[in-house]
Amino acid sequence: MENLMEDARSMLQAIIHSSNDAISVVDAEGNGLIINPAYTRLTGLTEQDVIGKPADVDISEGESMHMQVLRTGRPVRGVPIKVGPRRKDVIVNVAPIIVDGVLKGSVGVIHDISDMKKATEELERVKRLVRTLRARYTFADIVGQSDGMQAAVEQGRKAAETPVTVLLRGESGTGKELFAHAIHNESSRKYNEFVRVNCAAIPESLLESELFGYDEGAFTGAKRGGKKGLFEEASGGTIFLDEIGELSMSTQAKLLRVLQEKEIVRIGGTKAIAVDVRVIAATHVNLEQAIQKGAFREDLYYRINVLPIIIPPLRSRLPDLPELIGHLIHKYNQEYGRNVQNAAPSALEQLCWYSWPGNVRELENVISRSMINMRFQEVVIQPYHLPELAGIPSQTQAEGGKVVYSAGDVQLEDQPLNKQLEKVEADIIxxxxxxxxxxxTATARDLGLSIRNLYYKIEKYGL
Incomplete structure (x- = not known):
């Protein structure tokens, strides 16, 4: 009988040692009893390091599951920890060893997940690559150090930290879509879908089916099996509703349901489908006036206006012009294969007098056309390269070595650019x-400034 027990013990030890799985066994006190070669290969620890030592001697990060099992008498499975001097990422399964109803120790099987972790990291890298093809911009792409733009960026970063609905307000061409991209890319949803919908560009007859999808047979021409809407496509990510002020009242009612209930119903369907979507809306429309005219639902307004971000128009942040122009010159140099260095101070002065009704989008057009007008060997944008812009005064003759431009009561001379821009900004205010x-209050709203910022500038310029 004794020989039989010894043979069984030897066979059990041989099985453990021949296993490709890393195995460790501890006694009822939590001291190491047995490890196999696979354990040594995985952890880098030998029998001398482990046998007779406390069960947590091999743990480099995490809690010893051997000790937990000995305390509770219950098995544990799939617990991630790091083991050994190389801090290997592993998952452990540990079970109690019970003989005749008495807890004698525990046995653990350790699985290496380093390869799995590398594969996961590679997948995340691919996701990031794909994501850059969808939501392309980040806050680093937003150019401008003016108070109004920095306040908008600060609000945008705060918005990215929460899942609340954001309303981007600003004139056409101020960069609302750029902000939407940046908020998505700095949020926890950045690896998921970013879907842009221009509510003004899609015909009303198609907009609802695009947003909410439809079931098979919902209307003539409907696809067999139906079609997912953009809210379903964006589930887990972000949907950007540009020009939300152009939605019809019926579509507004359906959008309100999505925001309230977090679910949609496809056209022709009856089943509610849950969607987890972060909504970023944008508009250049005065929604408060639209509500008074009965063109926009008041209840929807309060749902989307949770976190409003006001993006200032270009005319209220003229100090940003030099930086913006430098950024655009660099951009179009790459696109056109040019080597333009900068814009001459006289050209900058002219651009400062323009009211920029099309905002940054119009500035892009002006810089692009100016560079096209330049000879290939020219590297500085001069006033004569600029396209004709309404309201820009003509250049006067130089007097005493000074070039003078006039607009209203203000005159600009050859002095540092920041001083000239301050004069222009003061005149606009x-x-x-x-x-x-x-x-x-009304002035701050017109200029896209906070009331506190306006008071600061009034005091700064002595207005």
């Missing part, structure tokens, strides 16, 4: 205050 009869 003065004109806006005059138009609003000194109403600072």
């Amino acid at each position: 003065r004109g806006a205050l005059d138009r609003r009869n000194g109403n600072k």
Whole structure:
């Protein structure tokens, strides 16, 4: 009988040693009893390091599952820890050893997940690559150090940290879509879908089926099996509803349901489908006036206006012009194969007098056309390269070595550019205050500034 027990013990030890799985066994006190060669290969620890030592001697990060099993008498499975001096990423399964109802120790099987982790990291890298083809921009792509733009960026970064609905407000061409990309790319949803919908560009007859999808047979021409809507496509990610102020009242009602209930119903369907979508909306429309005219639902307004971000127009952040122009010159140099260095101060002065109704989008057009107008060997944008822009004064003759431009009561001379831009900014604020009869709240809204920022500038310029 004793020989039989000894043979069984030897066979059991041989089985453990021949296993390709890393195995460790501890006694009832939690001291190492047995390890196999696979364990040594995985952890880098030998029998001398482990046998007779406490069960947590091999743990480099995490808790010893041997000790937990000895405390509770229950097995554990799939626990990630790091083991050995090389801090190997592993998953452990540990079970109690019970003989005649008595807990004698525990046995653990350790699985190497390093390859799995590398594969996961590679998948995340591919996801990041794919993501750059969808939501292309980040906050690093937003150019401008003016107070209004920095305040908008700060609000955008705060928005990225939460899942709340964001409303981007600003004139056409101010960069609302760029902000939407940046918010998505800095959020926890950045590896998931970013879907852009221009609510003004899609015909009303198609918009609802595009947003919410449809079931088979919903209408003539409907696809067999139906079709997912963009809200379903964006589930887990972000949907950017550009020009939301152009939605019809019926579509607004359906959008309200999505925001309230987190579910959609396809056209022709009856089943509610849950969607986990972060909504970023944008508009250049004055929604408050639209509500008064009955063109926009008040309840939807309060749902989307949770976190409004006001993006200032270009005319209210003229100090950003040099940086913006430098950024665009670099961009079009790459596209056109040119080597333009900068814009001459006289050209910058002219551009500062323009009101920029098309904002940054119009500035892009102007810089692009100016570079096209240049000879290939020219490297500085001059006033004569600029396209004709309404309201820009003509250049006067040089007097005493100074080039003078006039607009209203302000004159610009050859002095540092930042001083000239401050004069222009002061003149714009003065004109806006005059138009609003000194109403600072209305003036701040017109210029895209916070009321606090406006008061600061009024004091700065002595207005």
